[in-house]
Amino acid sequence: MKLYLIVLLCLFFNYAFSQNSGSLSGTVVDQDNKPLEKATVSILMQQDSAVLSYSLSNGKGEFNFVKLPANKKLILYISHINSNNHHQDIVLAVEEKKQLDTIKLGGKLLDEVVISVAPPVRMNKDTLEYNTDFFKTRPNANAEELLKQLPGLQINMDGTIYYQGKEVSQVKVNGKDFFATDLRIATRNLDASLIKTVQVYRDKGESKKIVEDEEKLPITINLKFKKDFLKASFGKLYGSAGTRDRYEAGGLFNTFRDTLQVSLSVLVIISIGKVSTIMNLINMVDWEDPKIMGLTILADEIIMEKQMI
16 A cells, blocks of 8 residues: 555656656857767756756757756756857746757867856867766765766665766776775765866776777776865864674875875774774875876784783
């Protein structure tokens, strides 16, 4: 009976939402009136610039959005690496299917200097880029919480990341390996406030050969820091207590200096009267010194029995 009621409620809310939504479609062309493929089209809430959805225009320059909120002030934001950005205000009526006039993006001149805010989502050649200024997180949120807000990415409970249904194999920081043995060390320990841009791309490695089927390439996420943190030392400490005299504490310390990156992750789990476990993970990278080009040290777990007196 409970399951039946839950299904009924889900159907009701889905129906109610569909009755208070609309759709939007259009076509993007370049300055020569040719269809513009892979233009990034984003829908934002005008109130707080939160990104509702994004899409890439197809080979005909077409895009389409469904189930957008009706009677809300929205912003349509279109960008392309070879063209100037376009944005316009949109308000949809209930169940409206709005077809926009053809949108023409002007080309960028070679000597033109354009000062503008980076779009919320854009394709930069083969790399999808998210501008984190448009994705708000709570204070002290970690990178994983930021990634959960990015359309197109899915984060499972165990920290596994998926992009368009395929598992992400690596997370880098500023284009460099960061604890390559476990991507969760980056996503669950780095603060979201450090990150300026999140990049998602299919990693070809150092090979410049043309790949016939790029769908088979591994997917990498790169976290680009804000300029203030490119040459800085920072970290975080945390602690918690549970039942049965169980405590946990840990921290992450990072320092970035030109080509040198040193990161230290420490986790301490203590159960009074039983077992105390300490785990240290050190990652040190110097991209100019071949002796420590990529050194990762995982200390063995130290287990100590403490007898109660």
